[in-house]
Amino acid sequence: MSAVRPLPPVTAERGRPATRTTCCPACGATAESASYAWQFSNARGETNWLRCSDCHSYFMDREYALESEVQHTEQMTWGDAEQGAQLNEFKERMYQSILGSICRLVSPTGRRLLDVGCAYGGFLQAAAAAGFDVVGYDIVPSAVKHVQKLGFQAQVCSRAAEFTLLSEPLDVVTVLDANIYWPDQPAELRQIFDRLKPGGLLVMRVVDKSWLATIGARLQQVTAAAGQKLLRRAVNDHRFSMPLGSMLSLLEQTGFRVISATPRGAIHSDHTSLPVKLSFGLGTALWHTLGVFLAPGAVVIAEKP
Ligand SMILES: [Zn+2]
Secondary structure, eight states: OOSOOOOOHHHHHTOOOTTSOSBOTTTOOBGGGOEEEEEEEETTEEEEEEEOTTTOOEEEOSOOOHHHHHHHHHHSGGGSHHHHHHHHHHTHHHHHHHHHHHHTTSOOTTOEEEEETOTTSHHHHHHHHHTOEEEEEESOHHHHHHHHHTTOEEEEOSSGGGOOSOOSOEEEEEEESOGGGOSOHHHHHHHHHHHEEEEEEEEEEEEOOHHHHHHHHHHHHHOHHHHHHHHHHHHTTOSEEOOHHHHHHHHHHHTOEEEEEESTTOOOOTTSOHHHHHHHHHHHHHHHHHOOOOSSEEEEEEEOO
């Protein structure tokens, strides 16, 4: 937890091996001042997690390596050709809800939209059908090939700085369930800010189950198995878990003006499980009445002034 606790001996005795991370991926603060949070095993194997003293995010203490990140993603449902395409259908409710929010702010005709981490193109298809000129990028080559076969422009790359398909300023950049895999979120947000037109929109679907991770980390000290189960549910295979309030502060620091942030519209599907739907319902009510965030995720819309 946030209380100072030494790192497990395996890593502590060896000092700081090259594979350990030097910065909080969520806010960029040095990892030196982060405290030990938990150690557990998930889809990425056995990992240590730290808690950032600056932004209070939890993050995996492992340096980012693009090649292994691509390999990992290809093993997950959203990185697999067949299941990735099925996931497009599953997330249709979320896509339409987010598009509805965007279209209330901008008219799609003649507007350029970049989807960061476009996977198998589900959102690109929905946005193109709504009238946007769309383009995307992703780290998984087979996903990009699939998107190109759908008739859209897409590039294999991992960072906004490497995206070269378009040089013209963008009207809308979407980042849906993708920022949690970034090694350096402040740098990515700055790049996106620079690429947007003045008045352009950044639209993110963010995951914030940091509150669940806090419960899991405490529970783990009492009942290891139950705690780990909760932690796996809280962080999935993500690289960090950032409180929504810290996320909004980071956007403001980058220069964005936050237009809205709400769990409403962040539910993936009509087929989402009932407990998760209830968590969204309760989380939405708490967020809009008390400002307490206890939902699984949120849709954030920010504008470049
Ligand atoms: Zn941080």
